[in-house]
Amino acid sequence: MFKSKLQFWTFELLMIALFIYVCTKISFVFEPVAVFISTLFFPIFVSGFLYFLFQPIVSFLVNRKVPKGLAILTLYVVFIGLIAAIIGVVGPALSRQITDLVHNIPSYVEEARQFIDRLSHSRGFTWIVEQEYVSLDQLEDSILNYASTLPTNLKNSISSVFSVVTNITLIIVTVPFVLFYMLKDGQKLPKRILPFVPSSYRKEALRMMKETANTLATYIQGQVLVCLFVGITTFIGYLIIDLPYALILAIIGAITNIIPYVGPFIGAAPALIVGLLYSPTKPLFVLLVIVIVQQLDGNVISPLVIGKKLNTHPLTIIILLLVAGNIAGILGMILAIPTYAVTKTIVFNIVRVVRVRRS
Structure with missing residues (x-):
């Protein structure tokens, strides 16, 4: 059919390009698949991360004649207790520092504004302006544009925060169950794949x-x-x-x-x-x-x-x-x-x- 390798590879590349082009025109078909994958990605990703982290501990307990289910539950109890202890020790100090940081942000912003003001009157900044690398009019326009879009950006940020909280809640609820079955039956996966x-x-x-x-x-x-x-x-x-x-x-x-x-x-x-x-x-x-x-x-x-x-x-x-x-x-x-x-x-x-x- 093809007289040379050049014709063959040209035909292959054209078919690949045609396939990609057709996929871009019917992207709506793949949207449910994308939503499905994006929904499962983080729970499975976090569960996989914890699986490789905890698997040696579970194997150690199983080798000591502890039933696997009991070993996993013991690991859960110890891990949750360890997290609770860390939060109890570190949490108050972390909370104080975060509160103090939020409280001092206005003063930091004022200090930064004063620093920028001093910088704008320095010789170096004046020299840059004179070299026309920076236009004060353009800089002022940029600041005004940013200020005008700030309410919209804040609204989008709040929506993003709610979305992140929802995703985190989903992960917290689903990961323990997914991880349990990964730790319990993970070693069986290679044998299930081999028949294919x-x-x-x-x-x-x-x-x-x-x-x-x-x-x-x-x-x-x-x-x-x-x-x-x-x-x-x-x-x-x-x-x-x-x-x-x-x-x-x-x-x-x-x-x-x-x-x-x-x-x-x-x-x-x-x-x-x-x-x-x-x-x-x-x-x-x-x-x-x-x-x-x-x-x-x-x-x-x-x-x-x-x-x-x-x-x-x-x-x-x-x-x-x-x-x-x-x-x-x-x-x-x-x-x-x-x-x-x-x-x-x-x-x-x-x-x-x-x-x-x-x-």
Whole structure:
């Protein structure tokens, strides 16, 4: 039918382009599927995260002759008790800091306004204006436009908050049930999948699924330990330098540390701003704390708990973060590295199997 490979691949590309074009014209057909997937994504995502985190504990209890159902329920009780204890200890201090921060926001805004006012009368700013890099008329128009759209933005923000609260409630209600059955029957999943794989490839498929699960478990368990280390040591460092809102800022630093390379900078920004509002030299001490913590993390903790199993080049990670962040924001940056690691594991296993079959 095709006289050359060029004709064949040209036809293939045209068919793919036609298929994509047709899909864009009937996108309404896929909307229920998109809603279904988006509804289930976060409960399953959170349950999967907790599954890889808790599975070693359940396996440990089962190996000690504890029935699996009882082991899972024991884990639930201990976990809920631990969360309640942490909230009881940390909650009051965190609540006080948040209340104090909200109370002081107007004064911070006034200080920022005065700083901007002083900056606008500085020589540097005047020189920039004279160079026509910034037009005062354009700057004034931008401020007025932002002020005119502020009520609409606030309304949208309130709607977003209600949506987030609803989603969080849904996750809290559904995750315990989904996680229970994952922990109870998760090890049966590979055996349920194998019948759909050709018999000659079942051994390789089982190995691929085990390596993929090990990769995810290594990454998730390691990141949780690393974030705990970063949060605790950063909090201690902020207390030593007497940085206000140390607990809030340390929690932000621990959470953002999940994002490789970029996360520490994101987590450091609020601490630097708060330090700058209190003292011109305070940001230097904040940077010192962050550098020490990141050096300990990068040279001691991360190699110890995660090791070289992911084996991903830093340039690859940066490119993945840029692309994923542009596509899906912060969530994309968080999921980029484990998704890449799992995909790489699957591809390497497929290539290995193909090479073995050809040899």
